[in-house]
Amino acid sequence: MQPTDTKDPQYYHKVVDCQWACPAHTNVPEYIRLIAEGRYTDSYMLNRKSNVFPGILGRTCDRPCEPACRRVRVEDEPVAICRLKRVAADLRDEVKHLLPKAPPVTNGKKVALIGAGPASLTVANDLVPLGYEVTIFEALPKAGGLMRTNIPSFRLPVRVLEEEIDYILDMGVDIRYGHRIDSMKELLDDGGFDAVFVGTGAPKGKELNIPGRAEGAANIHIGIEWLEAIHFEHIDEVGERVLVIGVGNTAMDCCRSAKRLGGKDIKVMARKTRPFFKASPWELEDAEEEQVEILVNHSPQRFVIEDGRLTGMTFDIVEWTENEKGRLVSTKLDEVFIPADDVVLAIGQDNAFPWIERDIGIEFGEWDMPVVDRATFMTTRPGVFVGGDAAWGPENIIWAVEHGHQAAISIHNHCQGLPVTERPPYGMTLVSTKMGIHEWRYSNDYNPANRTPMRYEDLEKRLADIKVEAELGYDIPQTAREVERCLNCDIQTDFTAKLCIECDACVDVCPVQCLTMTENGTETELRDRLMAPADNLEQAIYVSEDLPQTKRVMVKDEDVCVHCGLCAERCPTAAWDMMQFDLINPHAGQDTWSTVAATA
Amino acid sequence: MSYITKPVARHKGTRINALGLTMRDYEGSMSTLCAGCGHDSVTAALIQSFFELDVEPHRVAKLSGIGCSSKTPTYFIREAHGFNSVHGRMPSIAAGANAANKDLLYVGISGDGDSLSIGLGQFCHAIRRNVNMLYVLENNGVYGLTKGQFSASADVGTKSKQGEVNQQGPIDPVNLALTLGATFVARSFSGDKAQLVPILKAGFAHRGFAFVDVISPCVTFNDHVGSTKSYAHTRTHMHEVVETDFVPIRSEIRTAYAEGSARAVKMHDGSTLHLRKVAEDYDPTNRVAVIEYLGGVVARGEVPTGLLYLAEAGADMHEFSQTVDRPLVDLPYETLCPGSGALAELQKEWW
Ligand SMILES: Cc1cc2nc3c(=O)[nH]c(=O)nc-3n(C[C@H](O)[C@H](O)[C@H](O)COP(=O)(O)OP(=O)(O)OC[C@H]3O[C@@H](n4cnc5c(N)ncnc54)[C@H](O)[C@@H]3O)c2cc1C
Ligand SMILES: Cc1ncc(C[n+]2csc(CCOP(=O)(O)OP(=O)(O)O)c2C)c(N)n1
Ligand code: SF4
Ligand code: SF4
Ligand code: SF4
Ligand SMILES: [Mg+2]
Secondary structure, rough: OOOOOOOOOHHHHHOOOHHOOOOOOOOOHHHHHHHHHHHHHHHHHHHHHHHHHHHHHHHHOOOOOHHHHHHHHOOOOOOOOOHHHHHHHOOOOEEEEEOOOOOOEEEEEEEEEEEOOOHHHHHHHHHHHHOOOOEEEEOOOOOHHHHHHHHOOOOOOOHHHHHHHHHHHHOOOEEOOOOOOOOOOHHHHOOOEEEEEEEOOEEOOOOOOOOOOOHHHHHHHHHHHHHHHHOOOOOOOOEEEEEEOOOHHHHHHHHHHHHHHOOOEEEEEEEOOHHHOOOOHHHHHHHHHHEEEEOOEEEEEEEEOOOOOOEEEEEEEEEEEOOOOOOOOEEEEEEEEEOOOOEEEEEOOOOOOOOOOOOOOOOOOHHOEEEEOOOOOOOOOOOOEEEHHHOOOOOOOOHHHHHHHHHHHHHHHHOOOOOOOOOOEEEEEEOOOOOEEEEOOOOOOOOOOOOOOOOOOOOOHHHHHHOOOOOOOOHHHHHHHOOOOOOOOOEEEOOOOOHOOOOOHHHHHHHOOEEEEEEOOOOHHHHOOOOOOOOOOOEEEEEEEOOOOOOOEEEOOOOOOOOOOOOHOOOOOOOOEEEEEEEEEEOOOOOOOOOOOOOO | OOOOOOOOOOOOOOOOOOOOEEEEEEOOOOOOOOOOOOHHHHHHHHHHHHOOOOOOOOHHHEEOOOOOHHHHHEEEEEEEEEEEEEOOHHHHHHHHHHHOOOEEEEEEEEEHHHHHHHHHHHHHHHHOOOOEEEEEEOOOEEEOOOOOOOOOOOOOOOOOOOOEEOOOOOOOHHHHHOOOOOOOOEEEEOOOOHHHHHHHHHHHHOOOOOEEEEEOOOOOOOOOOOOOOOOHHHHHEEEEEEEEEOOOOOOOOOOOOOOEEEEEOOOOOEEEEEEEEEEOOOOOHHHHHHHHHHHHHHHHHOEEEEEEEEEEOOOOOHHHHHOOOHHHHOHHHHOOOOHHHHHHHHHHOOO
């Protein structure tokens, strides 16, 4: 193999599994380290730089980082990355003076953002400090999008939500509440904007058109509309027996909300079995803890109406088998009637763009969705951009944020007359953490503790009031324990071949047998020939330049390295060093640079 | 010395031996030797050998004298028995322990100072007695622990770190062991585990005194240009005379050797050794020829390595003394020490 190019920021970036998996590339290990040092405000600000809403996300993020966490491969349970984020947010001091500000004079460029969800808010966050005049048009009387209207306050208190939204709006955003955009053409023709961003989400809940739907309408609710109505307090009660159709995250929020509005017997009806559930495991756990029943293999057939009133539903009880083509097919085993006072449909969301005219240069493609470039977020009409759930269907907050960052770069380029395809490069800094022979600027002692469980509000208290937050967050001792579970994946093992005397010390000491000195070969050969075979192909193997004495190469399997630094401690020549990697993740208008600091 | 404990985390694909143990189960405490010391690699090679031989940790007795090398036993098999003797006196402790309990597996670790300077006499007599043990001499040409003075294995002309040139001739432990009648004589290099591990395993399987001289560079005091015991010098001057493959009992012999190129030796415990001669006409069972051949290699300034001499049939200390089969520790006190009446009876012979 060719020697690994560690000067390419993406090599070390990939080693930081969580940061690599985070759509916004949040520097997780460093923010955890800051929490460990009690520097909550610094940790909050570091988070905010990438993910904009640390308080919101510390409670609600979909956490793509956690399944990616190295700890999963070493132990079983990931570091509670998301919960630690919440600790930083909860314990931070005042940050207003640390936030980016709009310059005293604007740059004269006007940008319109449609919808005030996380995607648009991120665009505003990135562009206002650069001098743009940003106007947000929001159909509803309040900002936040689905974060506000659909994520129930027992998961996300309104105070937390508003604080972080206000940080952005207070920079000087002109927000027009209750202003639904009905014609894109009009906005483009008469608005006088240099760029328009569409962040309108996927606002349409999916229907279930089976017999009885129309007759039972008064007691059949579309999940996302129902949650919105609860948020705005248009709905504050529900029947005793509630059926929630679907088993995704929306269903979880619906069943748990029903529980709090007086529902006694709440059933979540799933067509398939548990492995096929779309809801995150932790949301399922929380719902079940609140005594919501989940029934599998029930396929809805009819709403049953008696005397003009919904009395329940009938379901086919089915069994799933794989057919010759490997597809799952159901066989009906039986039929049941399940009584209910209310039914909530939580089977998905669709996009809808009736307000974008089809003759204004914005091309629409498959599924009647606008054609949007994956890298620039621009439509086929220059100056019109789409991001968040509006771009390719429902995702989550952290993706909406990343879309916002990328769209902001494009809008900035567009307004400065640069091609939108010209993306600022990623950079990195790499600095030795060596403080003494066996002292490092990070806590390298491995903590074998298991993942710290969350503390919850007492069940009775939390079900009595929908506004009571269910999770209490970690306390200080819990935090102190959980931060030490982080394996410091950003502290990179950096190798300088010409210093190595091939004494074997690093190879011998490595607790997880990551290192091998061997003759060079093809990647397949090398992976097979290591101290422990490197069979996780998703993880890179590092290959050094030829070693001075024997011309072998040093090979490192990145897979299960616990970044303990023992290789560097046991190296007599400092051929291995533990270097802190910091990804420079460019945002709109920020210059990036690539510095590779010399070994200490 | 590292302050942290070695992480308990391990690779999920880590190997497990017949006893259900991993290599990590054969570790001792964290090394306090200098980073990069050859002795730590010898430790790693020992750990690998014990692991692969499915050795039961509680059956091992680790013995050593004084020196950095003699600290090595602390760093492997924490469950084993151990004795750290006075400088140079490990061989007699080993002989005594072995006399009392021949059922344990004895591993002695020593240094060139410990065995060839202060402990030379003890070393010689352990060989003569053919004490059943694996004796590893971690040879770095200096007294590492006392800051790098030349030891008795330092070559003429080798330079100290300060630039002083050694003038006194070295004691070559391999040559010495051969002339004293040792039944298993080998030399290897801490930086070459492919060679060292099979030799250690063979030494363990050998009944009698298995001597392994391991060139084990002192990275702090003897790894500079001008030293003949540095990593670089050893790598460029190693001359492998015999290649060793160790095939444990009950394992299938898989490797095929060209006729006449390898010699299979059945070990006392039933395992098999394959000795592949790199040099033609080399006969690892002919003591006189081996001494002569190695003399020539050394005269050229090279370091002969491999399992250099092997005689499987020699009598060990217990056979010389005609002890009973049962370890003495297991005999009832009355049998072991039948009392003054029995003594008086015995002495009648000379009356
Ligand atoms: C029940 C539920 C729970 C969820 N829970 C989580 C969670 O825990 N974690 C997570 O990460 N994600 C969650 N999500 C998904 C997440 O909320 C969305 O992916 C995210 O909010 C999308 O952001 P956005 O900016 O693209 O659009 P949205 O948040 O949908 O915001 C769009 C905004 O645009 C406005 N708008 C729409 N059309 C117009 C128009 N024509 N003119 C003016 N304004 C308009 C809307 O009123 C809305 O305010 C959940 C979604 C649902 C439905
Ligand atoms: C009786 C006695 N004399 C002298 C010493 C001092 N001393 C300690 S270690 C050592 C030399 C050890 O050299 P070696 O056996 O080669 O071990 P190394 O440290 O090189 O591995 C000496 C002379 C001692 N500890 N005890
Ligand atoms: S930091 Fe070094 S010693 Fe520790 S696990 Fe990684 S490669 Fe092994
Ligand atoms: S410890 Fe250092 S000098 Fe020794 S083999 Fe490893 S990298 Fe090379
Ligand atoms: S002084 Fe030499 S022999 Fe002793 S630990 Fe250090 S390197 Fe090893
Ligand atoms: Mg020595």
